[in-house]
Amino acid sequence: MKRKPFFQVHPISPFKVDYSQDTASEVLTAHLYKRIVNYGAFQELVIFCIGTDRSTGDSLGPLVGSQLQKMYPTGVHVYGTIDEPVHAVNLAETIEKVETKHPKSLIIAVDACLGQFTSVGHIQVADGPLKPGAGVKKELPEIGTFHITGIVNIGGFMEYFVLQNTRLSIVMKMADMIAHSLFHSTNLYLRDQRKSSTAF
Template identity: 55%
Template sequence: MNVRDKFSKGEQRVHVDHPQMSEQLSDYLLQSLPNNKQVVIACVGTDRSTGDSLGPLIGSMLQDRPLKTFHVYGTLEEPLHALNLKETIKAIHRTHPQPFILAIDACLGKNSSIGSVSIAQGTLNPGAALKKDLPPIGDMHISGMVNVGGFMEYVVLQNTRLHHVMKMAAKIAAGIRLAEKKRTYVYQPYSAATKKQQR
């Protein structure tokens, strides 16, 4: 769970109620995802908190029909959260040499921004809304604004409507699936790439 108060440079936003939300999200992703790297989707959050379950919900939705080229970490069954984040980041880099990580997390912010989904380059800072010191993750990130921040964050998260979070999760998952379908992926073996760099 992170916090978002203002736009960052190069950030794109789309609202969950926009009729073309998933299509717009897929277009934003396609503009930034490299075609020669494995894409790892790190869905951060926990199933123990309604407001913070956005990431695991998306992970489970994506795993229901496995993706062909994207690799998913973080589901309702096996959440990616504060207790295992450091170890999972290490495991991702061991399993996927030089991956491009798309991190996904719920966030809190202004009341007027609830329902917004932001897509931006750069790392995500999980746990920032709850003042947790966790390692940043991601080359690119998606943040879903699930509720208002600034006071009693734990209570706010527990009282976030599940319907609202599930609706956002379904549309984000649909956008990711659409992006993978449109993407042209050219696999570049790590060993070959390494030899080329050494010349």
């Protein structure tokens, strides 16, 4: 069942940054903070990382989840790690679990995707749910209040093979940047919330 939004927001244009740019981490952090603030009427923060450790290209999500978990983010629930990945087999079950445990949460979905040659290495952020499996022609349930995707390789032909043969180096660097940007942006948002609640 599709999750009904419980808050109104002003749409924010899709965002894209090349992970290799010098200021990419700072720019991504600032954008994520802005987007989280835009969804102000939520009670919890959930980072939902999709992918599998059995495919190099598709390991972006679990790598983000594992790195973020190691930072011990306060007030943030992380689903999908290298040890406990969220993939096609358990996706629907995990979505149901999250929606039951965190009914009024902001869910940020993270996944790898394939794209054009000139877009490889770009990190994208957009409003609305993520549609996992779309790049490999799979029909899977949607998840996310907004989503982050990392373009790890070229799409359009033999997607499974391409994902399996993606360089781990680029995936790890992108995962590191996404995890740190999520940590800093959510931490900043929650700190601001604590300040505003103690100001009265």
